Amino acid sequence: MTYHLPEFRHPDLPTNELGYTKKQYEGAISTLCAGCGHDSISAGIIQACFELSIEPHKVAKISGIGCSSKTPTYFLGNSHGFNSVHGRMPSVATGANLANRELTYIGVSGDGDSASIGMGQFAHVVRRNLNMLYLVENNGCYGLTKGQDSATADVGSMSKKGAANPFQPVDLCTLAIDLGATFVARSFSGDKDQLVPLIKAAISHSGFAFIDVISPCVTFNNTAASTKSYEFVREHIEATGKTDFIPVRQEITADYDPGFTQEVTLHDGSVIHLYKNDEDLDVRNRLSALQAIHKYKDKGEILTGLLYLDPDCEDLHEIIGSVEKPLRDLDEKALCPGNQALGAINDSLR
Amino acid sequence: MxxxxxxxxxxxxxxxxxxxxxxxxxxxxxxxxxxxxxxxxxxxxxxxxxxxxxxxxxxxxxxxxxxxxxxxxxxxxxxxxxxxxxxxxxxxxxxxxRLPDIPKEKNGRKIALVGAGPASLTVARDLAPLGYELDVYDEQPIAGGFMRSQIPSFRLPATVLDEEVGYILDMGLTTHFNHYVDSLKGLLDQDYDAIFVGSGAPRGRDLPDLPGRQEGDASIHIGIDWLSNVAFEHIEKIGKRVIVLGGGNTAMDCCRTARRVGGNDVKVIVRSPFDSMKASTWEKEDAVHEGIPIVDNHVPLEFVVEDGKLVGMRFEKVSAVFDEKGKRSLIPTGEEPVLFPCDEVLVAIGQENSFPWIEKDIGIEFDNWGMPVLNAKTFQSSCAKVFFGGDSAFGPENIITAVAHGHQAAVSIDLFCDGKQVNQRLPxxxxxxxxxxxxxxxxxxxxxxxxxxxxxxxxxxxxxxxxxxxxxxxxxxxxxxxxxxERCLNCDVQTVFTDDKCIECDACVDICPMDCINFIENNDEPELRQSLRVKAVNADQDLYVSGNLETGRVMVKDEDVCLHCGLCAERCPTAAWDMQQFFYQVTKAAPLCIK
Structure with a gap:
């Protein structure tokens, strides 16, 4: 009996610009239930960070409580991590980011952690446009406490217990768009072809990037009458289009109808190409995004892919004009400018 | 696919x-x-x-x-x-x-086995439990064939060989040792139901035309004959300076034996480069470990004989050149020929088959190379009741090949004696x-x-x-x-995939440490091999392809570097993957040999 990940990897594994293989981005072996969608998302994050050639020690993973919030243990084992208090991941992420803006922040949360206990924190971190990837692993139930319906469960959806959920769901994507998020996407753990480019784009986005990933709970919420089961999602999924993430500007060779192509250049010069399925959608326009989400929802379908993006936004540091250097790099003189500086501030307020 | x-x-x-x-x-x-x-x-x-x-x-x-x-x-x-x-x-x-019971009452069929080496003994082992009467003929006083005559006892102690040969001889075989079969016709004229020829490849190659070969004959020996003479203690000593010609395993056995019977300056001299010598890597290492230099890229020119006595050998230095097709030729470097002084030479440059005892007019067809024409699956010759196996079937190989031949020949002999088609064999x-x-x-x-x-x-x-x-x-x-x-990867414990249980959750893909598993659009094999997570470049290893899944994709697993660690099955929520132990057993003449 064993439950160890063998040390060996495929001898022909590709390496990235840093000379690393995917192995350098892995974490401990997962202790989640077999078949949990969260594990696929972890694999997606590993793949995205590998492809972006991010130095693992320049990433901080922050999470709250729940099955989803356990997952940072299972990816990026060479990165910084903070498994915080239930629903309080945004505060810890905000603090960390203000202290050192040079790291890549990946916040992992769940539907309970974000749409219930952490709703208040979620709303405010969106408003402030903190530069981070905020990823919700959304399974519509509380898997860690035997699968009670969560705040994102759809009306009528039935988990393993067999009782239909009577309450209206929270749609974290529309909420985020309304609250001023500057990157909003939805995806599905069972579709890495879509998820990985979205994670890469979200990490490259300078500002608050939110991805709501539907992630079936195989143990409690993968039933025939659940709207968050593998089968239901696969049958009802619609994509805004195919997203290509291109790190450096390069010529696009794919042959798509121009009316259906939207190209967005991010702050760092990377480019997102969206090959849209719907001509009406404009991912630069909040109203268009909200309309699209509701339009598909009314049809009983789940709209996934990139929904909204504002690449020219100011993030929290720019808004409040905070110091550019990480606090740990500031010397004593900069951190404690002395009485004279305090006096000057006081005078300016008189 | x-x-x-x-x-x-x-x-x-x-x-x-x-x-x-x-x-x-x-x-x-x-x-x-x-x-x-x-x-x-x-x-x-x-x-x-x-x-x-x-x-x-x-x-x-x-x-x-x-x-x-x-x-x-x-x-x-x-x-x-x-x-x-x-x-x-x-x-x-x-x-x-735990050895099989040998019926006291025989089945009335009598088989002659020519040679008491691994092939014949295997045939005997497989047929004896079925009640066959078996007559074994060998020119040596004791069974074992080339396992005894050519493999030195410092690699294979006689006790080990005696024990395993003994298990078979004890099955009630009739042995005719010190009996050289000089006529197959003679055997055919007796009342045997079938004859198995496992007489090996007994003739060592020589260099008959090399200058000095005749004059130095007393000090020049054919490798396999010399090893055999040492094994049967007809030879106990060799000169101090010995040259072994050849780069195969026999050459390695010769040089190491020479080192133990008086040779203290023993070297192996071979035509080809060291890396392309026929000897197994470990046998070369063993020779080098015993202080035996291996001189490569030297082609023999002549035996140097002075006053009727061998004093050395002269060689031409060559280097290996490959043409566009990868064919190798040894091109002389143009340097002066090199003289290696020596007292004795062992020629271990290959061996060949020889069937002087098989009459040409008894219905056994031979090909242009003097080899019997055989059915490669049944080992039956053009004379229906005569079967071949081991080195005498398709030329010199090794023990395990001889054993494999023996099993198949035994199946054929059993079918033949039952009057059944020898090519209709059980799976x-x-x-x-x-x-x-x-x-x-x-x-x-x-x-x-x-x-x-x-x-x-x-x-x-x-x-x-x-x-x-x-x-x-x-x-x-x-x-x-x-x-x-514990280093064994248990490759017989197979990853078995059941299409209709899979919910395509990707759990197996994510956990697989070797990136073997893929869920992708189906395609032809060459395209599929290119589009996997890690390209499947080892064409010797199969792709395991499922039927169509719910999403229209297929599961494709590259078997190449699968560790059989079972994590795909451990992480599968629906048991679509299972680790199943696969047992494969070659069909033998006797269905169950072990208790």
Whole structure:
């Protein structure tokens, strides 16, 4: 009996610009239930960070409580991590980011952690446009406490217990768009072809990037009458289009109808190409995004892919004009400018 | 691609690389597991059933299994399969109670076996339990064939050979030793129902036209004849300075033997570059370890004889040049010929078949190279009641190949004697059984160790060189054997995929440490191989393709470097993956040889 990940990897594994293989981005072996969608998302994050050639020690993973919030243990084992208090991941992420803006922040949360206990924190971190990837692993139930319906469960959806959920769901994507998020996407753990480019784009986005990933709970919420089961999602999924993430500007060779192509250049010069399925959608326009989400929802379908993006936004540091250097790099003189500086501030307020 | 037909026994058989590469298809992972469990006798019997001479082969096998071993593709070195086989032989208990019963009442059929080497003895072993009356003929006073005459006792002690040959001779064979069969017609005229020819490849190649060959004859010996003379103690000494010509395993045996019977300046001189010598790597290493230089790229020019006595050999230096097609030619470098002084020369440059005792007019057809025309599957010659096997069938090979031939020839002989079609043979026996015992629990040890290959300890060199019969390799002790056995990846425990259970959650894809598993659009094999997570470049290894899944995609698994760690099955929520132990057994004449 064993439950160890063998040390060996495929001898022909590709390496990235840093000379690393995917192995350098892995974490401990997962202790989640077999078949949990969260594990696929972890694999997606590993793949995205590998492809972006991010130095693992320049990433901080922050999470709250729940099955989803356990997952940072299972990816990026060479990165910084903070498994915080239930629903309080945004505060810890905000603090960390203000202290050192040079790291890549990946916040992992769940539907309970974000749409219930952490709703208040979620709303405010969106408003402030903190530069981070905020990823919700959304399974519509509380898997860690035997699968009670969560705040994102759809009306009528039935988990393993067999009782239909009577309450209206929270749609974290529309909420985020309304609250001023500057990157909003939805995806599905069972579709890495879509998820990985979205994670890469979200990490490259300078500002608050939110991805709501539907992630079936195989143990409690993968039933025939659940709207968050593998089968239901696969049958009802619609994509805004195919997203290509291109790190450096390069010529696009794919042959798509121009009316259906939207190209967005991010702050760092990377480019997102969206090959849209719907001509009406404009991912630069909040109203268009909200309309699209509701339009598909009314049809009983789940709209996934990139929904909204504002690449020219100011993030929290720019808004409040905070110091550019990480606090740990500031010397004593900069951190404690002395009485004279305090006096000057006081005078300016008189 | 079409979905893989896992019901075809050959599919999973090919995944068990070692077993597939073995001419006798010994179930290697199964006996290695038994060794790890310290069930040495069981491990031995699995071997004995399949390859008849586990103790002999555990020391001398050419080990086609080891280059094939998946471990060699995952890290650098394969599992020491051969030396683990020896462990089973070394530590087993008395096995006589587990040998098959030999019917006292015979079945009325009588078979002649020409030669008492591995091929004939295998035929005898397979047919004796069925009640056949078996007459074995050999020109030597004792059985064993080239296992005895050509493999020096410092590699294969006579006790080991005697024991395993003895198990077969004790099955009630009638032996005719010191009996050279000089006429096949003579045998055919007797009342034998069938005749098996396992007479080996008894003629060593010579260099008859090289200047000085005749004059130096007294000091020039054919390698295999000389080894045989040493083995049967007709020769006990050799001159101090010895040149061994040739780059095969016989050359290695010659030089190491010469080193033990008086040669203290022994060198091997070979035409080809060191790396392309025919000898097994480990046999070259053993020779070098015993202080024997191997001089490569030297082509013999002449034997130098002075006053009627051999004093040396002259060689031309060459270098290997390859043309566009990769064909090698040895081009002289133009340097002065080199003289190597010596007292005696052993010529070990290959051996060939020779059938002077088979009359040309008795219906046995020979090809242009003097080899009998045989059916490659049944080993039947153009004379229906005469079968060939071992080196006498298709030229010099090795023990394990001779054993494999013997099994097939025995099946043919049994069918022939029953009046059945010899080419209508039963398929191999197979079994596929789940090993699942719990969520993270399997009936095999699925943990993959990172241990590197264990080295077999040797006796101290000086004493080894003083005694021709002292076995050089000491074999693994129990702990080392366990550690080495744990390196086996259990390739016979198959990853079996059930299409209609899969919910395409990707859990197997995410956990697989070797990135073997893919869920993608189906395509033709070449395109599919290019579009996997890691390209499947090893065309010798199959792709395992499922039927269409719910999303229209298929599961494609590249078998190449799968560790058989079982994590795909552990992470599968619906048991679409299962780890199932595959057992493959070559059909023998007697359906069950072991109790």
């Amino acid at each position: 079409k979905p893989t037909d896992i019901k075809n026994p050959e599919y999973f058989h090919q995944v068990v690389d070692c077993q597939y590469a073995c001419p006798a298809h010994t179930p290697v992972p199964e006996y290695i597991r038994l060794i790890a469990q310290q069930r040495y006798t069981d491990a031995y019997m699995i071997n004995w059933e399949s390859n008849v001479f586990p103790g002999v082969l555990g020391r001398t096998c050419d080990r086609p299994c080891e280059p094939a071993c998946r471990r060699g593709r995952v890290e650098e070195e394969p599992v020491a399969i051969c030396r683990l086989k020896r462990v089973a032989a070394d530590f087993k208990d008395d096995i006589t109670s 191999p026996g197979t079994n596929l059984l789940s090993t699942k015992m719990g969520i993270h629990e399997w009936s095999y040890d699925n943990d993959v160790t990172t241990d590197v290959r264990k080295i077999v300890p040797l006796v101290e060199l000086t004493s080894a060189l003083q005694n021709r019969t002292m076995e050089v390799e000491l074999g693994f002790d129990v702990q080392t054997a366990f550690d080495e056995a």
